[in-house]
Amino acid sequence: MVQKLQEFLSEAIAEKKAKNLYNEIEALSSANGPMIEINGQELINLSSNNYLGLAKEERLKEVAKKTIDKYGVGAGAVRTINGTMDVHNDLEKKIAEFKHTEAAIAFQSGFNCNMAAVSAIMNKEDAILSDALNHASIIDGCRLSRAKIIPVKHQDMDDLREKAKEATESGLYKKVMYISDGVFSMDGDVAKIPEIVEIAEEFNLITYIDDAHGSGVMGKGAGTVKHFGLSDKIDLQIGTLSKALGVVGGYVAGSQELIDWLKVAGRPFLFSTSLTPGDAAAATEAINILMESTELHDRLWENGNYLKAELKALGFNIGNSETPITPVILGEEKLAQEFSKRLREEGVYAKSIVFPTVPLGTGRVRNMPTAAHTKEMLDKAIAIYEKVGKELGVI
Incomplete structure (x- = not known):
């Protein structure tokens, strides 16, 4: 060395x-x-x-085993070449149904979601308002985008309003986004989504909620945004397949046009081999369980x-x-x-x-x-x- x-x-x-x-x-x-x-x-x-105990759930194990027998242990390529299997498409359709959005895209991890989505939407001509206690993956995604990062005091809606007004009225930025965890994993507090939506509509902010610790936990399982009944008001909903759902991976849910863009601009989607077939099928089955009861x-x-x-x-x-x-x-x-x-x-x-x-x-x-x-x-x-x-x- x-x-x-x-x-x-x-x-x-x-x-x-x-x-x-x-x-x-x-x-x-x-x-x-x-x-x-x-x-x-x-x-x-x-x-x-492993919030719901699904990591060792028999139904998930059986589905994963059968899928491996049919498709093998790996996808064999990135999604855009020939690493997309019908189990991946099935998973994304199920996520969109679960999250009450038009479409969804699956990534290899929740961390990859934030690295992909933020940098695909925002650039150096833009600004990102970011809660001070956001997860490290959000922070890294913001840095990768090269947008101006403007910290917002944790859960302080007055500070958000003031900084949103300043950023949008300054004329310095083409787009302004507000990004926050849905559930903050170290303190367990919940984002004030109704107030966030109100401020976002006033100042035309792009809204981005990372619900890694809310999916499966809030909103009878469908997440923090659904808990507040505001699925149609949040532009990007991010979550994991590895916590409450017990498997591995992450997703972004939103409009069809958003997902179409991420499939051609989300770098981890473009340059990293896709979720294993067994994981994709097991995650789909986990969502089925949550939707059943x-x-x-x-x-x-x-x-x-x-x-x-x-x-x-x-x-x-x-x-x-x-x-x-x-x-x-x-x-x-x-x-x-x-x-x-x-x-x-x-x-x-x-x-x-x-x-x-x-x-x-x-x-x-x-x-x-x-x-x-x-x-x-x-x-x-x-x-x-x-x-x-x-x-x-x-x-």
């Missing part, structure tokens, strides 16, 4: 560790369900984004509300979450990491989240109860939280 590179890596890693910002990655030796196994230890899993959605919310109420009653700071996402906000990064370690030793797997994922000084343990957890699992986790919280002087 070149000495300069060696020096950079050694110093950078040492600095991360000294600031308690270094993340150790552990491998599961089991499926990612409500209970997991790591290094032979069985743990109650509160760190997964709200049972999993309802159970998720029941478990989320129960965990939040119990942890709050014990005296933990769970912030202002409006969804099943349940942060336990501890502040200092070292305390967050120590708290997570002690939970693990007692039988609960809940990872600490520190800078740069959240701002410095807001270290936390992020808990994600799922539809697959039983009340007995949650009660045991709550008891462990109480023990560790008292031991470390948090409650």
Whole structure:
């Protein structure tokens, strides 16, 4: 290794560790369900984004197996050459039906969606108003577009209105977009979509909602935009197939013309091999399950509300979450990491989240109860939280 590179890596890693910002990655030796196994230890899993427990759903596994037998394990090419199979078209039709839009396009990941969609629509002659706590993939997509990025204070509609007025009336930009997460994954708060729509209509803003953590969770499963009944008012709805839907990939839903454009201008669509056939079919089946019944959605919310109420009653700071996402906000990064370690030793797997994922000084343990957890699992986790919280002087 070149000495300069060696020096950079050694110093950078040492600095991360000294600031308690270094993340150790552990491998599961089991499926990612409500209970997991790591290094032979069985743990109650509160760190997964597998919101509905579909990652190990038998229906999805059977569909994936049959699809692999017919189509093989890979698509073999990018979508625009000959990597588009009928299972990909079926998935996109199902997404559009699910999201109540004219059309949809599937990508290899939610991250790719934001890299593709923002840069395909916006350019250096434009401006993007972006919520200050937007996901890293949104930030990177905005940077790739070369548009002027104008940060908006988190969920501050007065600030949005002021900056929208300034940007649109300045005459400096051809197009102005407002972009926001639908559900913010670290705090669990929900975008103020009715107010966003009102401001967007006043100032002719393009509206873009990344609903990665809202799809399958909000709107009886159809997402945050559907929750507010405003599917016809948001220009781009982005989501993942890898969280509540339990598979992998992402999508953009919107007008037919939008999707037609992304199929010729979305770079990950053009230059990266498409979703595997098995994944596309399994994701379609996951949507079928959500459209058939709200049972999993309802159970998720029941478990989320129960965990939040119990942890709050014990005296933990769970912030202002409006969804099943349940942060336990501890502040200092070292305390967050120590708290997570002690939970693990007692039988609960809940990872600490520190800078740069959240701002410095807001270290936390992020808990994600799922539809697959039983009340007995949650009660045991709550008891462990109480023990560790008292031991470390948090409650």
